[in-house]
Amino acid sequence: MQPRRAPAPSSGAGSTGGVILGKYKLGRLLGRGSFAKVYHAVSLSDNTAVAVKVIDKAKTVDAAMEPRILREVAAMRRLSRHPNILQIHELMATKTNIYLVMDLAPGGDLSAALRRRGGRFPELAARRYFRQLVSAVHFCHHHGVAHRDIKPQNLLLDDAGALKVTDFGLSALPDQIRHGLLHTACGTPAFAAPEVLSRHAYDGAKADAWSCGVILFLFLTGQLPFDDSNIGAMYQKTLRRDFQFPRTISKQAKFIIYHMLDPNPSTRLTIEALMNQSWFEKSWPLDQASPNSLPQPTKDRKFTATEMNAFDIISMSAGLDLSGLFENGKRERRFTAEAPAEEVEERVAEVGGKLGYRVERKKGMGMGLVKGRTALVAEILAVAEKVVVVVVKAEDGGGWDFEEFHWDDLKVGLEGVALSWPNDVC
Structure with missing residues (x-):
C-alpha cells in the first residue's frame, strides 16, 4: 500500500503534512532514532490517537536491525491485551518503509517522570509503578517471553498515568531457548544481571527479576545500585552486592530489593514469590486488576491456540510480502x-x-x-x-x-x- 495525501494537510513543526496511511492520518513528529521516526496519528474510523513508528528499510539493513524488528513483532503477537504492555495494533509496509501502529504514550518514559519528581518517587508511587511493571513481566514470562532490556526508557506512561512496557527488540522467545537457558548477552549493563554480564548461560525470567530489582531501587532512591563506567568493576560490585540503602526506604522494600539483587540466580527472589510479599500486595487499587488476577495460560487444557492477528495475516499475504525483512x-x-x-x-x-x-x-x-x-x-x-x-x-x-x-x-x-x-x- 502507498500512503496518500489528505485533502487538508496538517501543520506544525515536524508534521508529515497530513499523510494518510491506511485508516490513519499522520500528524506531528514525536521522536526519532537512528533507523525510525515516531509520529502522532489519528484513526480515521473512530478518531483514536495512536503512535506510528516509521522504519526505514534501507537504514535497518545498514544497522542490522531486522532481527530486532522481527522479535518485537513476534513478542507483541504473544503479549496482546495486557493493560501494562504497549500494544502494536497494525503492521503495514511499502517498498521503502515498515509502519508499526502502536498505543500512544503521551506521558513519556519513567526516566523523565523521575526527573519531574525530583529524581525519585515517594514509596506509594514507586510501589504503584513497580506493581504494574511486575504484572507485565509476569505476563510475559507465562507467555514464553523474556524482555531482557528492562530500564526506565522502556517504561512509558499513558494519558492516565499507567505504566506501559515497550521495546521488545531484545526479547527472547521460546524458540531461542536451549535446554531452558539463554546464551546471548544483551541489554543495558547497569540493569543486567551478573550472569548476563559474565556471558554465561542464564534463565531469562530470573535475569528480568534482577532488572526489576534495579528498577525498584532506582524508583526509591533516584540512583542505580551498581553504577560504574567500567563494566568489569560493575560486575564485581554485583557479585558482592556492593550497594547501600538510604534510611528513607522501608524495611519491607529493602528486603525485596536485597533478595531480587541476589547474584545467585538459584536463590534470587522470583517474580512469582515477589507477588506474594505483603509490601507488594498492600493497598492494591480496587479499580485496577491485581497481577494475580490477569489471564494466565490454562493448565488443564493441553493446548490453547494462539489468536491470529493482523501481523500473522499480513506476513502471509502475497500482496504485501515482508519476507525480505522478516527472513x-x-x-x-x-x-x-x-x-x-x-x-x-x-x-x-x-x-x-x-x-x-x-x-x-x-x-x-x-x-x-x-x-x-x-x-x-x-x-x-x-x-x-x-x-x-x-x-x-x-x-x-x-x-x-x-x-x-x-x-x-x-x-x-x-x-x-x-x-x-x-x-x-x-
Whole structure:
C-alpha cells in the first residue's frame, strides 16, 4: 500500500503534512532514532490517537536491525491485551518503509517522570509503578517471553498515568531457548544481571527479576545500585552486592530489593514469590486488576491456540510480502485447517506419532515433534471459529529436510480437515 495525501494537510513543526496511511492520518513528529521516526496519528474510523513508528528499510539493513524488528513483532503477537504492555495494533509496509501502529504514550518514559519528581518517587508511587511493571513481566514470562532490556526508557506512561512496557527488540522467545537457558548477552549493563554480564548461560525470567530489582531501587532512591563506567568493576560490585540503602526506604522494600539483587540466580527472589510479599500486595487499587488476577495460560487444557492477528495475516499475504525483512533463516511449512484447534492438534500428533516422531506438549506454544536430531515446533493459530493455520518449523534452525516430515503422509492423515497446503517453503 502507498500512503496518500489528505485533502487538508496538517501543520506544525515536524508534521508529515497530513499523510494518510491506511485508516490513519499522520500528524506531528514525536521522536526519532537512528533507523525510525515516531509520529502522532489519528484513526480515521473512530478518531483514536495512536503512535506510528516509521522504519526505514534501507537504514535497518545498514544497522542490522531486522532481527530486532522481527522479535518485537513476534513478542507483541504473544503479549496482546495486557493493560501494562504497549500494544502494536497494525503492521503495514511499502517498498521503502515498515509502519508499526502502536498505543500512544503521551506521558513519556519513567526516566523523565523521575526527573519531574525530583529524581525519585515517594514509596506509594514507586510501589504503584513497580506493581504494574511486575504484572507485565509476569505476563510475559507465562507467555514464553523474556524482555531482557528492562530500564526506565522502556517504561512509558499513558494519558492516565499507567505504566506501559515497550521495546521488545531484545526479547527472547521460546524458540531461542536451549535446554531452558539463554546464551546471548544483551541489554543495558547497569540493569543486567551478573550472569548476563559474565556471558554465561542464564534463565531469562530470573535475569528480568534482577532488572526489576534495579528498577525498584532506582524508583526509591533516584540512583542505580551498581553504577560504574567500567563494566568489569560493575560486575564485581554485583557479585558482592556492593550497594547501600538510604534510611528513607522501608524495611519491607529493602528486603525485596536485597533478595531480587541476589547474584545467585538459584536463590534470587522470583517474580512469582515477589507477588506474594505483603509490601507488594498492600493497598492494591480496587479499580485496577491485581497481577494475580490477569489471564494466565490454562493448565488443564493441553493446548490453547494462539489468536491470529493482523501481523500473522499480513506476513502471509502475497500482496504485501515482508519476507525480505522478516527472513530469520528458518524453513517452515504452513497449512490451513477447518476444525477446532484441539482436534487439529490431536490429528497432527497422531500422524506425527505414526511417522516416528515423539510428541512433546509445549506450554503456550503448541507442541514439539522430535525424531533423532530433527526437532520441530507445530504452532496452531486461530483465525476464526473452527478455522486455524498450522505453522511447522525447525525449533533451532538446524539443517533438516522438510521431506523428512513426510508431508504427503501428513496430507493423507489430515484429509477432510486441511483446507490448503501452500507449496512454497520459507
